[in-house]
Amino acid sequence: MSWVEEIVLRDVTNAGLVVSDRIGREVASQLDLEEALEASRYSSHPYSTHPREWPPLIEVEDTWELPPLLIERYNAAGGEGTALCGIFPEIRRAWASVDNSLFLWRFDKWLYLR
Numbered sequence: 001m002s003w004v005e006e007i008v009l010r011d012v013t014n015a016g017l018v019v020s021d022r023i024g025r026e027v028a029s030q031l032d033l034e035e036a037l038e039a040s041r042y043s044s045h046p047y048s049t050h051p052r053e054w055p056p057l058i059e060v061e062d063t064w065e066l067p068p069l070l071i072e073r074y075n076a077a078g079g080e081g082t083a084l085c086g087i088f089p090e091i092r093r094a095w096a097s098v099d100n101s102l103f104l105w106r107f108d109k110w111l112y113l114r
Helices: 003-029 033-039 068-076 107-113
Strands: 083-088 093-098 101-106
16 A cells, blocks of 8 residues: 555545544434423423414314315325325415325315315
8 A cells, every 4th residue: 555545544534533423423412302202291391382483273163075186196096195285374275285296276165176
């Protein structure tokens, strides 16, 4: 091995040690998710209450079934697809996604979907 290769190998080895040490310190400084969730079960923990900057909690007044086309698309995937849904109350729209398809409809015109 030439002296250039030895220097490069030593520098790479030192860099690896520095990076590994830095990663170890970063990981040690992070809060473990399981510990945080367990701690949140106790009322004295600061994360056990509803944060002020979050929107207020809501009560469910009414529910509707999802549009038939959306149900068909989900069932076509054998019930194994990824499905998410939500609302945009400011524009009176509901949305749902099934795998790579996005559905958007007016929830105040629900009768027209049936």
